[in-house]
Amino acid sequence: QKEVEQDPGPLSVPEGAIVSLNCTYSNSAFQYFMWYRQYSRKGPELLMYTYSSGNKEDGRFTAQVDKSSKYISLFIRDSQPSDSATYLCAMKKGSNYKLTFGKGTLLTVNP
């Protein structure tokens, strides 16, 4: 079993839809959870950062962490064509540990 599992999609939704992206993980030592967005032919960029369990909201984006279920989610409200990208979950055990990435989910938002 891989440490971090993420459905690669692809996921195609109409503009304005609510998008739900998810990752599961097996290592209970992970404490820091991130979502990176990667546009085609670009490097990943940090979108959301959460520590331990709970929710975090930033504009149209909400990150949720459920450590008891080892499950993290990213919700995108009112999705826009500019949200079309690959979304990668990432997590780490502590400040001096490496980041472990999921495989990424390719999202297309159709106008």
Next chain:
Amino acid sequence: DTAVSQTPKYLVTQMGNDKSIKCEQNLGHDTMYWYKQDSKKFLKIMFSYNNKELIINETVPNRFSPKSPDKAHLNLHINSLELGDSAVYFCASSQVWGRGSGGPETDTQYFGPGTRLTVL
């Protein structure tokens, strides 16, 4: 004023050749990384340097050798290139390594635009 830059952007070469990829960051960060992203978009760390000191060395062939002449630069040299080395290689940097309890200010990794390596 690019934060993390890599050269070259594209690299096409024959099997068996030796090549280098260069990375520079102007963010004043202490820590730099090399990642490999395969054709299925899986991003995997290869190496990390903190203040010119190697701190992460994942299981990669010893044909891959990183070098950090100063904390703003991290280069990757690859000997005897193989077909399986074809991928996109990303350089990244973050502010600091291993200090305190972490947080977005210290942990956020800033990625370069990538170097697309094709081995023929």
